[in-house]
Amino acid sequence: GQNIDQPTEMTATEGAIVQINCTYQTSGFNGLFWYQQHAGEAPTFLSYNVLDGLEEKGRFSSFLSRSKGYSYLLLKELQMKDSASYLCAVRDTNTGTASKLTFGTGTRLQVTL
């Protein structure tokens, strides 16, 4: 099975940088996803890591260390609209055309002035 841990809540100031951590313990691993979810809405895809290292996409970056079972999402130049929950999800070892994701409980980020 999969066990995924994220902090429950974080607060950061507009214009600052925030790092949201995710640790996982899995019986199989085939990639890690980060999703953003605004209150009452569906999750939207942010980033995907399958190899160790940093993936950068504009203001958002995601890092993975498979040996440590650890990932983080880095948000730069925070904006008020970044206030949302951030979900870490691990994909199991692919056994067919559909692969399963196990989601963490999410980190609720509040951006303040």
Next chain:
Amino acid sequence: DGGITQSPKYLFRKEGQNVTLSCEQNLNHDAMYWYRQDPGQGLRLIYYSQIVNDFQKGDIAEGYSVSREKKESFPLTVTSAQKNPTAFYLCATMGSPYQPQHFGDGTRLSIL
């Protein structure tokens, strides 16, 4: 316009009643998924389907049923056996094993 359509947006269930949530996609994706989200919680997998006429139980399938008669459609029935159905239900699709899952806008189910 390609996408995933869930309906209705809000649904109310009476005691002892079965209700069906619709999920339709025109993305031509093979894999479809149903998740349940409770307040302050992550997503939990109910059922998923890789191809037409085939589906598998997820982590919390009890009290739910699905069908996959067409590639475009993956309806979820919440049966009376599901004693705590109040939640936000999300349908997702995936085009290939190395692509992210994409979500519909969700259906919020409540008990009357």
